[in-house]
Amino acid sequence: MTARTVRSVAAATLAAALIAVTAACSNPAGGSAAADTAVVGIANEPETLSPLLGYGKDGNSKIFDGLLTHDAQMRLRPALAVALPEVSADGLTYTYRLRQGVTFSDGRPFGAKDVVFTYRTILDAKTNNASKTELDAIADVREQGPDAVVFTLKYPYAPFAERTVLPIAPEHVAGRQDVNSGDFTTRPVGTGPYVLTGWSKGEKLSFAANPTYWGGAPAVKKFTMAVVKDDDVRATRLRSGELDAAILPPNLAKGFEKDEGRTTYTAKSFDYRNVTLPTHHNVTGDVAVRRALDLAVDRGAMVDRLLEGAGRPAYGPVPTDSPWFTAGTERAHDLPQAQRILDEAGWRPGADGIREKDGVRASFPLWYTSGDKIRQDHALAFASDAKKAGIEIKVEAGTWEVIEPRMKTDAVLAGGGSPADPDFDQYLLLKAALGGDGFNNMARYDNPVVDAALEDARRSADPAARKAAYNTVQRELVRNPGYVFLTHIDHLYVVGDRWTGPDGGPLTTQVEPHDHGLGAGPWWNVENWKPKQ
Structure with missing residues (x-):
């Protein structure tokens, strides 16, 4: 949504x-x-x-x-x-x-x-x-x-x-x-x-x-x-x-x-499932935690086991077979690197294996919509992958009426995607000014480089210039994820x-x-x- x-x-x-x-x-x-x-x-x-x-x-x-x-x-x-x-x-x-x-x-x-x-x-x-x-x-x-x-x-x-x-x-x-x-x-x-x-x-x-x-x-x-x-x-x-x-x-x-x-x-689709990482939460607001989660997730296993092959790994809002996809932004499942990122950022494992930093436990809730089996399965798999990196995710189910008021600080198993043009999905998903506007920019992602690239792409009639701008967006999502993209679903x-x-x-x-x-x-x-x- x-x-x-x-x-x-x-x-x-x-x-x-x-x-x-x-x-x-x-x-x-x-x-x-x-x-x-x-x-x-x-x-x-x-x-x-x-x-x-x-x-x-x-x-x-x-x-x-x-x-x-x-x-x-x-x-x-x-x-x-x-x-x-x-x-x-x-x-x-x-x-x-x-x-x-x-x-x-x-x-x-x-x-x-x-x-x-x-x-x-x-x-x-x-x-x-x-x-x-x-x-x-x-x-x-x-x-x-x-x-x-x-x-x-x-x-x-x-x-x-x-x-x-x-x-x-x-x-x-x-x-x-x-x-x-x-x-x-x-x-x-x-x-x-x-x-x-x-x-x-x-x-x-x-x-x-x-x-x-x-x-x-x-x-x-x-x-x-x-x-x-x-x-x-x-x-x-x-x-x-x-x-x-x-x-x-x-x-x-x-x-x-x-x-x-x-x-x-x-039906092939641009439909993705992702996890919002709210910048207003003291755990998911840490870029190191976001980068670690982005590497800890096993997207290939999700496609094979949850979707039974009916989909593709997602590394951003653009599917890998789209001409708008930026080659080189694929992320391999790399748990050791995720653990190193957390270690270097000061998130140390506690007695139960869950990391802590400055008295803050690396734990946060993740909501999915009740009755949606695909979202439930993705949420549970994501939580399992995160735990291996030392991050505790508490999976909760609810209606959108329950979830929406919590989106500022709580993670959500969300979705989006539009095949017509990259502007149609990415602007609403990532533009800082739209953070907190209903289901737009649910993570309240705020990245000036991304904002500028979105405007450049929107205001240009030159296909090459637009492609370069969306390349910038996708590379920034590797460096500073606001969301962990999981799968594109058939x-x-x-x-x-x-x-x-x-x-x-x-x-x-x-x-x-x-x-x-x-x-x-x-x-x-x-x-x-x-x-x-």
Whole structure:
């Protein structure tokens, strides 16, 4: 999780509607009752369904569309725009021509005013969108007639077009409410292929096909996302037939490999698991402790044993097979070197083997989210590796409501990652000014060299200069880690063989970000699925 959005509670009327929809479309004996219905199990749900507060900012919302979208290969394609943007020679002006004849799900027309409203509202200081720094490059956005929008940038921002997959909200609905607490946050109206019919927080989100969708009415008419935070329970519900599909950790997905009528899909991702090392704790605030932990961890063993090979060691936010990865920043598992670093920094083993310095015991808590087996396994393995170096880690489980107030001083088994551009994840993860801003920079990492490099990379249009800046960031994370990165995880989805892709072939996945579940997985394009004949 890398950004905070406003928490809100679904209306009771939606919960009642959801119960009716779920009863009609779920068949515990064999998945969905109808060929045009799908029920999928996800691990997490959003805190809001308003794009003004951060929902769907990386694309693939089922309720909304952006100006652009991604295809299966993560290439940008037109959505509410009719073409990719026209970009001025100096890289400071982006012009989007808009699709005509598009309506919101309430029947009102979509137009340029809605695009301008969406971006201006997000950038408004009163809007509680912790991701608004991702749009920092925008100096102005304005209508150019009813069917075109022009963005003017403060500086050339190479990945700006990637930012325009952000969903567009209707001014005539959201503009008449409090942006942070109005009904739109739980009862959204969009131009997307589906309409929300019910949301019971912590249980289910239900959708019905939008019959007037500009891209054509979906063949899957009812789509339910069952929120099942516990991995074992999700697997059990899939096995019983209550779910048609689910995201599962590798060890549980393996149990479905030989099942007839089900297929496991592997999605490569930028999704990492890491441990925050809060600078405001008297143990993890010591750079020597952070460097030692970075070397004491056995990443290869985690990939082999915890992920059963479905992932890669992580040495930073960028996967090793990405062109943005900095060669030479790989860290081998080196327990003797970790112990030497601690010895030289004055952390000496006590009678029980746990180190001490100036009366401070080398001990700290590490939190993970309850029911998340992958995080639990990573936390326990990390604690075991740390103990061999003489550092005691007390592993605790809790909800985000329990964990968030403790993040200033307590370590967290966290995650993040974005495949679109390194700016999208690293700026929020590492920028000192964002420390303590919700789930941004959870460790409160403060490194002026990194801050300067992040700004240089963000403000340059030169690919070589951007690569050099991100090389600096990754090398600084070796010298002064604010986090210990553990693994990059492949996402595994088990899906019943009742549908085909839009061309009659198998379902597909994309390269995925950390935020998986709602818009990712094989259902990233559920609006294009076809029932198998």
